[in-house]
Every structure is written in C-alpha cells, then in structure tokens.
Amino acid sequence: QSKNILGYFVNVERIPNNCSDSPNRIFLKDRKILLNLSMAYYEINISAYNEAGESPQAIYFVPEFSPTDLPGQIHVKGQGTNAVVTWTPEYNPKCFVVDWGTGKEHMQMKIVTATTGNFTLENFQPYKLYKIMIHASDVCQCESFVRPEKTFGVTHFYSVEGVPKTGPTNVTVLNITKHSALVKWNKIAAEDCLGFLQGYRISYTDLSRKNTLAITLNSSTTSYHLTGLKEKTIYRVQISGFTNAGEGPLTFSQPFSTPKYGIVEPQCICIAQHKS
Secondary structure: OHHHOOEEEEEEEEEOOOOOOOOEEEEEOOOOOOOOOOOOEEEEEEEEEEOOEEOOOEEEEOOOOOOOOOOOOEEEEEEOOEEEEEEOOOOOOOEEEEEEEOOHHHEEEEEEOOOOOEEEEOOOOOOOOEEEEEEEEOOOOOOOOOOOOEEEEEEEEOOOOOOOOOOOEEEEEEOOOOOEEEEEEEOOOHHHHOOOOOEEEEEEEEOOOOEEEEEEEEOOOOEEEEEOOOOOOEEEEEEEEEEOOEEOOOEEOOOEEOOOOOOOOOOOOOOOOOOO
16 A cells, blocks of 8 residues: 555654653654664654555664763762762753663653752662663753754663572583583573672582582673593582672582593494305
8 A cells, every 4th residue: 555655654752751742743755764862762653644544553662772982971879779870061951861760661750950960869679770871951841853862871770789599591511521621601681680790600519529619700701611620520510690799599500521531432333244
C-alpha cells in the first residue's frame, strides 16, 4: 500500500518527560529524519497516513551508546539514601536537566535552574546501579528540537555496594598439558555484581597435597593460563569476583588431571590377516 501513502507522522518523546503536552509531532514526506538528541532516553513512534486515515504506530527506542567526548565530569557522594551530585558547568545555560534511575523504565527527572553545579538526589536503594545524566538546556520546560538540550556528563553510582551474589559462569579448563592449562569463564552479569566489580580471584588446588595458589586478575579478564603445574596431578580451579565491599561466592570447575607426558604420540595398531 506504499503508493497510497501521503506521508508520515513521527512522535518523539523524551523519557522521562516533565512536559504535560503531547509529544513533539513531526510531519514527513520522506522515510528518514535527522534528530539532534541528547543522551537521555527517547521513544519514537512512527505511523503512515493516507486519505483513509492513520496506520498503527511502530515504536522505536533510541539505543544507549557509550559517552565519548562529553565536556564535563560528574562527582557523586552518597549520604545514606541520598546522593550529592556536583559538577563544574562549562557555561551558564538557563537550566540543567538531571536524569537518574536504574534503567529506561525507572528514570526520574529534575530541572535545576540554579547556576551552581550542586544538587541532592533522594531515595537511592542499596546494591543497585544508578545512571546519572546531566544535560544543559536553554528550554526549561519541555524538550525542544530547535534548541535541544546537550548532555554535559554521564556517570554511574551505587549508594551502597555489596559483594557479588554469584561467581562467574561456565568455568572451563582447556589445552591441558603436563605443566599448564587454560582456564576460561564468563563474566559476572552486571545485575549480579551489586557493586563495581574490581576483579576476579582465581585459585587452583593440587587435590593430592591440598596445596592452593591464588591469583588476582582485573575485571576485564575472562581467561588465564595456568603454568607451573605438576605432571600426572589432579587439580581443581575456583573463581570468585570481588567489589570494594568484598569477595563473592566461589565458582568451581570440574577437576582436571595433567598428563604424564607433554605430547601423547599416536599409536599404530597393526592387524595381521592370515590366509586360510
């Protein structure tokens, strides 16, 4: 039915939005539009229309992307269930827009008209990761696409950190030789960290002598090459994650055994046939 389409309606709504009016509605003839948006969350609804009326809407959420080249730094200091947010403005807009929450569905918004870069946010829950965004704006009521807000800075914050509630998953041991083995694992999911993950602790135990060695690794590491193992020995690997609050539970690997020889030579089996 594209030949009968007269144009498109595009509704752009900021999340969250203090504006009580309907979202910005844009009329288009083409099937593309360039929007100048901040790093806040946005929902975009697109529908087509013709002489008979308007189609159902297609809903699109602008995906998150990592902040690069943002002009400002945000500093957050916890005070119980509250947090004091400070920043140094690069210039003096009419207002700052502060967004904070645990995700797109749980964001709050506050417009700060004071020129000082200081604001107190309330009702933070422990062990939850919050995203805090500050935008500079010269329109202090509703989002304007003629003079859009500009993101000043983005940071993440825990009011209270806890230890990870799980260890890394899918711990496997590969490439076993008589003196080495490669250990791999999947990182701990962000929602299970309960704090900023600082790293992993990997320990491996000689089960015959109960002798354990431990190594501390950074949080981006998901594999480690064990060396100095003894031949013909059974080992078990344990891995945990840790935050500033402490160490989480251990994840165990299946025991593995180092061979007596470094390389196992293939054996040739000869079968002789006797003619009758």
